[in-house]
Amino acid sequence: MKMAVCSQGTDIDSQVDSRFGRCPYFVIVDPETGRSEAVPNPGVSASGGAGVQSAQLLSGRGVDAIAVGNVGPNAVATLAAAGIKVYTGLGATVKETIDRYHAGRLVLCSNPTVTPHHGLRV
Secondary structure (H helix, E strand, O other): OOEEEEEOOOOOOOEEOOOOOOOOEEEEEOOOOOOEEEEEOHHHHOOOOHHHHHHHHHHHOOOOEEEEOOOOHHHHHHHHHOOOEEEEOOOOEHHHHHHHHHOOOOEEEOOOOOOOOHHHOO
16 A cells, blocks of 8 residues: 655655645655655646546555545545545644554545645645
8 A cells, every 4th residue: 555645755754745736746665564655746736637636646646545635626526536535634744644544543635624725725
């Protein structure tokens, strides 16, 4: 299994980012082995479609689940079509979020948590 966590940095000690489509990085973690890799998010500077672009990136990387703070309707639909489960309930860091996953403290989410283009707002 591979789980991606929206992150502001490139390792498991990085702070999480509450945005999905416009987070700077995805840290992809295998919760069983603890192995991780950081992937820059090309959606961070997209003028539109950032969530869909990010979902397609994760699907191409074989991600099974994503831990997010917020996710919009187009991204939710794309993630669902790719069979990627969406969880909310981020910790402060990527590692803390993975620990929450192991403890059963992340919440499975099937609906958008924000409106379209939410990540563009400051």
